[in-house]
Amino acid sequence: MKIIYIATGAANMYCGSCMHDNALAAGMQAAGEDVTMFPLYTPMRLDERSVGERRIFYGGIKAYLLQKYPRPFFGRDLLLRLAGSQAILRLMPRFDIGSAVDPVANAQLTVSMLNGENGNQRELLDEFVGWVKTHYKPDLIHITNALIIGVARQFKRELNIPITCGLHGEDIFLEGLPQPFQDEALAIIRERAADVDRFLAISGYYGGMFSKWVGLDPSKIDVVYPGIALDDYRSLTPDPAPRPPTIGFLARFVPEKGLHLLVDAFLSLARSGEFPNLRLVAGGYFSRAYKTYMDGIRKKIQASGFEDRVELLGTLERADKLNFFRRIDVFSVPAPYREPKGISILESLAAGVPVVQPDHGAYPEWVNATQGGLLFQPDNVADLAEKLAALLRDAQLRRRLAQQGRAAAFEKFSAEKMSESTLAVMRTLKARSDFIKSGS
Numbered sequence: 211m212k213i214i215y216i217a218t219g220a221a222n223m224y225c226g227s228c229m230h231d232n233a234l235a236a237g238m239q240a241a242g243e244d245v246t247m248f249p250l251y252t253p254m255r256l257d258e259r260s261v262g263e264r265r266i267f268y269g270g271i272k273a274y275l276l277q278k279y280p281r282p283f284f285g286r287d288l289l290l291r292l293a294g295s296q297a298i299l300r301l302m303p304r305f306d307i308g309s310a311v312d313p314v315a316n317a318q319l320t321v322s323m324l325n326g327e328n329g330n331q332r333e334l335l336d337e338f339v340g341w342v343k344t345h346y347k348p349d350l351i352h353i354t355n356a357l358i359i360g361v362a363r364q365f366k367r368e369l370n371i372p373i374t375c376g377l378h379g380e381d382i383f384l385e386g387l388p389q390p391f392q393d394e395a396l397a398i399i400r401e402r403a404a405d406v407d408r409f410l411a412i413s414g415y416y417g418g419m420f421s422k423w424v425g426l427d428p429s430k431i432d433v434v435y436p437g438i439a440l441d442d443y444r445s446l447t448p449d450p451a452p453r454p455p456t457i458g459f460l461a462r463f464v465p466e467k468g469l470h471l472l473v474d475a476f477l478s479l480a481r482s483g484e485f486p487n488l489r490l491v492a493g494g495y496f497s498r499a500y501k502t503y504m505d506g507i508r509k510k511i512q513a514s515g516f517e518d519r520v521e522l523l524g525t526l527e528r529a530d531k532l533n534f535f536r537r538i539d540v541f542s543v544p545a546p547y548r549e550p551k552g553i554s555i556l557e558s559l560a561a562g563v564p565v566v567q568p569d570h571g572a573y574p575e576w577v578n579a580t581q582g583g584l585l586f587q588p589d590n591v592a593d594l595a596e597k598l599a600a601l602l603r604d605a606q607l608r609r610r611l612a613q614q615g616r617a618a619a620f621e622k623f624s625a626e627k628m629s630e631s632t633l634a635v636m637r638t639l640k641a642r643s644d645f646i647k648s649g650s
Contacts, residue, residue: 211633211640213238214348215247218358227379229553230412231354233439236261237629246346248338250358267338268323268331276330277319317391320383324398326360339364349643350636353406356380356424360398362405370647372639373405377420377431378412379550382466400425407639410434410632413572416550432635435579436551437628440620442532443560449536454487454519455602458538458563460526460554463496463504466547468568473507473520475544475595480516485602493523493534535561539608540601542566544586544594552576556623559583559615564608566597579622582615 215238217231235247239261247261250268322329329335338361342348351365353375362373384395403409403424409431411417421428457476461467469492476490496504504522511520526534535541541558543549548571555576558565565583567573577583584600586593601608621627 211349211636212244212346213246213636214342214346214351215245215354216250216351216358216361217247217354218250227354227551229438230378230436230551232261233437233625234628234632236439237437237625238633240626241629241633243633246348267341268334273323273331273334274315274319276334277322278315313386313388314391317387317395320357320387321391321394321398323358324360324395324402326362326402327364329360335361335364339368343368349640350374352376352410352632352636356399356403356409356420357383359402359406362402366405372407372636372643374408374410374636374639375406376410376412377416377550378436379416381416381420381423381550382547396424403427403430406430408432408635410635412436412551413575415548415572415575419548419550434628434631434635435623436553436556437623437625438553438556438560438619439625440560442528443557443620446532446536446561448562449533453537454489455485456489456491456538456540457598457602458534458541458558459490459492459494459543460531460534460541460557461494461543461545463492463494463522464500465503466545467494468544468546469494470503470507471544471546471589471591471594472542473510474591475542475598476520477510477514477516478591478595479599479602480514480519482599484599487519488602489519489521491521491523491534491538493526493531495525531557532561535563538563540564540566540598542594542598544568544588545571546589547571549573555583556619560619560623562612562616564601564611564615566594566601568594576623580615580618582611582618584611 215231215235217228231247235245238245248265248267250266251273252266323331327335348369348371350372353359353362353373355376355378357380359375362375366373384392387395403426409426411420411431411433413435414433417431417433420426421431459469459472463469473490476488479485480488511517535558541563542565543552543554545568550572552572555565555567555573559580559582565577567577567583567585568588569585570588574585577585584597586597
């Protein structure tokens with residue numbers, strides 16, 4: 211099959227969705243399919259080899275300006291040409307723009323983008339559809355998530371091919387939209403779901419939750435578990451150097467990922483004296499938009515007297531991330547948010563590090579599928595601390611969960627497995643489409 215994969219960049223941030231998209235596109239290519247991945251808005255920042263095209267469609271700066279200045283004025287064309295420059299777009303990952311986002315303007319842009327051919331970014335859609343139609347003539351188009359479902363209708367009209375759409379984390383963005391934009395966005399997604407042949411949910415939890423919330427037909431949803439590129443993990447072994455017991459965290463430094471909860475649990479365990487020299491190592495992307503949040507965490511750590519036992523590492527490149535997993539004993543991202551995927555959890559399991567996760571979202575699916583960790587009551591710091599303690603004090607349990615989790619991660623959550631399941635859905639759609647077109 212010739213497949214066009216439409217992803218979205220996240221500027222200067224490593225994000226689980228970008229990692230998922232790149233791993234899936236690479237996996238389908240390795241399976242022998244002709245897959246071309248186009249990032250929209252900005253380039254994708256990845257800690258592994260990118261398989262995406264360098265050309266960026268729907269450039270984020272130009273999309274914003276088309277929304278802000280929908281009507282002609284003197285100099286507008288020149289401004290838009292500059293904003294659409296590929297060279298400028300490739301510079302975007304160098305800048306932190308998170309704190310500069312106006313919620314209302316962002317919501318208006320989201321609704322306009324969802325409206326596709328009826329939105330202010332119509333010329334960007336025309337350019338994209340025309341390019342694909344002229345240069346690629348694909349058999350199928352895959353859209354990474356429902357936030358860009360607005361592109362589907364025009365592709366369907368112009369190419370008359372099957373379209374699939376992923377579902378993996380749109381809710382946290384949509385819930386952040388102010389009213390009435392949130393309701394408007396949900397209504398548009400519900401209406402434009404008719405333009406998509408199949409939805410591919412990243413977990414059973416998320417497929418069920420999102421279909422009920424938005425009003426999607428659950429019979430159009432397949433569950434395809436996420437997968438990660440495992441080559442670097444096959445030979446990964448714990449650091450043999452002597453070290454104190456260590457808890458790890460790897461996610462964005464934002465409230466919904468729960469670093470504050472893990473810090474509270476760590477401080478409780480450190481004060482107990484049961485685990486001498488216990489350490490906490492946390493890596494993740496930090497945006498100035500969450501400076502107040504992180505300042506509060508740092509002040510709490512400083513006031514505790516355990517500042518020398520906590521490392522806040524920031525963003526980790528690939529080699530640093532692999533080394534991070536080698537030097538921790540247990541891993542936790544105690545997210546208050548009902549996470550639909552949790553890619554770092556799968557990475558920890560693949561590295562042979564057991565996890566402690568809240569009993570909500572997709573986490574129970576991952577823990578039950580891998581038998582690689584323990585679940586705690588969401589938002590319950592005392593229960594989180596107790597589950598961490600259970601692993602830290604029992605080396606045999608830790609080893610057993612680590613071995614089970616690692617084996618299951620390789621068996622059930624590889625990029626190859628994810629690609630195989632995705633292609634099974636796509637091949638069925640293509641066969642059906644070919645049958646209909648043949649008139650047989």
